[in-house]
Amino acid sequence: xxxxxxxxxxxxxxxxxxxxxxxxxxxxxxxxxxxxxxxxxxxxxxxxxxxxxxxxxxxxxxxxxxxxxxxxxxxxxxxxxxxxxxxxxxxxxxxxxxxxxxxxxxxxxxxxxxxxxxxxxxxxxxxxxxxxxxxxxxxxxxxxxxxxxxxxxxxxxxxxxxxxxxxxxxxxxxxxxxxxxxxxxxxxxxxxxxxxxxxxxxxxxxxxxxxxxxxxxxxxxxxxxxxxxxxxxxxxxxxxxxxxxxxxxxxxxxxxxxxxxxxxxxxxxxxxxxxxxxxxxxxxxxxxxxxxxxxxxxxxxxxxxxxxxxxxxxxxxxxxxxxxxxx
Numbered sequence: 001x002x003x004x005x006x007x008x009x010x011x012x013x014x015x016x017x018x019x020x021x022x023x024x025x026x027x028x029x030x031x032x033x034x035x036x037x038x039x040x041x042x043x044x045x046x047x048x049x050x051x052x053x054x055x056x057x058x059x060x061x062x063x064x065x066x067x068x069x070x071x072x073x074x075x076x077x078x079x080x081x082x083x084x085x086x087x088x089x090x091x092x093x094x095x096x097x098x099x100x101x102x103x104x105x106x107x108x109x110x111x112x113x114x115x116x117x118x119x120x121x122x123x124x125x126x127x128x129x130x131x132x133x134x135x136x137x138x139x140x141x142x143x144x145x146x147x148x149x150x151x152x153x154x155x156x157x158x159x160x161x162x163x164x165x166x167x168x169x170x171x172x173x174x175x176x177x178x179x180x181x182x183x184x185x186x187x188x189x190x191x192x193x194x195x196x197x198x199x200x201x202x203x204x205x206x207x208x209x210x211x212x213x214x215x216x217x218x219x220x221x222x223x224x225x226x227x228x229x230x231x232x233x234x235x236x237x238x239x240x241x242x243x244x245x246x247x248x249x250x251x252x253x254x255x256x257x258x259x260x261x262x263x264x265x266x267x268x269x270x271x272x273x274x275x276x277x278x279x280x281x282x283x284x285x286x287x288x289x290x291x292x293x294x295x296x297x298x299x300x301x302x303x304x305x306x307x308x309x310x311x312x313x314x315x316x317x318x319x320x321x322x323x324x325x326x327x
Contacts, residue, residue, distance in 0.1 A: 031069030055093030061162030065253035106135030229282030
């Protein structure tokens with residue numbers, strides 16, 4: 001039985017041994033985990049195709065932010081490496097199966113308790129166990145379920161399963177988890193009032209930095225892409241556990257419906273970045289402010305827009321909402 005280093009043993013080592021694709025069945029899964037996993041594989045020089053079936057969608061649906069982020073990964077950021085499908089009919093599937101293949105031949109497989117989430121594989125906040133199982137059977141299990149699933153970006157997907165607002169989805173999921181595991185520790189924050197923080201986009205002197213933060217890319221002498229940007233977190237935020245640890249990825253849903261995969265970086269995790277492309281977050285803020293791509297953002301732009309700060313809401317450990325709206 002595998003109880004330690006599950007990320008390496010289940011999700012990395014088979015690829016290092018020659019496997020070239022991974023088929024996953026998981027009751028629950030997150031876009032943040034998908035991005036984190038595939039990016040880690042790529043950093044190790046491993047070009048792996050991942051096919052995912054989320055099994056509890058026929059009963060519980062899926063949150064809006066996770067749905068949008070999974071579609072974005074499949075269509076854009078990881079289009080050549082990732083496919084995601086939702087189970088659309090009963091009975092729902094709570095299984096967790098990871099089947100590795102090499103040139104379409106099943107080679108390694110694991111089953112157990114770990115959902116395809118960073119909560120299960122990376123954050124070490126709950127105990128999981130996995131066991132080696134027959135690769136042929138695991139791959140056949142995946143193939144059988146694929147006949148009952150639909151791609152997450154299929155035009156009918158949103159008609160076949162329920163897409164919940166994030167607060168309602170988490171209420172449903174936690175109620176189910178607590179029913180299945182009576183001793184599960186209850187959330188310290190109520191569903192009715194999400195934990196949130198307020199972050200200024202300005203520097204300590206009250207001005208907008210000209211070469212950091214939203215203007216991180218404004219360094220032509222270094223050859224930076226001028227839209228590169230990050231959101232600076234003050235020490236009273238980055239010293240808490242509000243956001244995930246450094247290098248753990250999370251999904252950020254904006255108030256206008258955009259989805260960004262983010263992580264904390266720099267010293268002490270004081271910056272929120274979009275690791276796939278650090279220009280994405282800069283382009284997003286320039287779009288909201290009406291500033292041309294590549295142009296320097298000024299304090300005047302923010303004041304004319306009506307805000308010099310953002311609010312973050314914690315939906316769960318891998319999902320956050322960012323509000324940059326004005327009244």
